[in-house]
Amino acid sequence: MKSGIIILTILLCGLTQNFQSDSKKETKYILKGKLINGFDGLTPLCGISAWATVLEFEIIEFSDSEYIDKTIPIIFTCPNSKSNKQFKVGKTYELILTDKNPSKFEWTMLESKREILNQYELNKEYWFVENKNSR
Numbered sequence: 001m002k003s004g005i006i007i008l009t010i011l012l013c014g015l016t017q018n019f020q021s022d023s024k025k026e027t028k029y030i031l032k033g034k035l036i037n038g039f040d041g042l043t044p045l046c047g048i049s050a051w052a053t054v055l056e057f058e059i060i061e062f063s064d065s066e067y068i069d070k071t072i073p074i075i076f077t078c079p080n081s082k083s084n085k086q087f088k089v090g091k092t093y094e095l096i097l098t099d100k101n102p103s104k105f106e107w108t109m110l111e112s113k114r115e116i117l118n119q120y121e122l123n124k125e126y127w128f129v130e131n132k133n134s135r
Helices: 001-020 081-086 111-120
Strands: 028-035 051-062 071-077 092-098 127-131
Touching: 028 071, 051 092, 051 111, 071 111
Parallel strands: 071 127
Antiparallel strands: 028 051, 028 092, 051 071, 092 127
């Protein structure tokens, strides 16, 4: 009986945790912006480890009317050599972004990239989904 109560408690806690983490609805945005910093190179062991990096864009147009800064940091997950070739500093891109982590796990990020995010003091993070220019 005691083990049944423990198992039930663990299951209920797990379900509650799932409901809490999934309660935030995803919102997608469109950003037209000029890339102002590039990839530092490939992230180590991406695909084995969950690496992310941050690129900054100068805003030309942005569908999130609450965002007021002139530049914005965007989180790119598992950047690869294709991403490095696809994005050039000084070029303008139209990106689809989301305000929700696309995965159910946390991403590892270099401290220098985390500092870029922190300096903006954002209410939400913006995650790269797709480059509309490459369609």
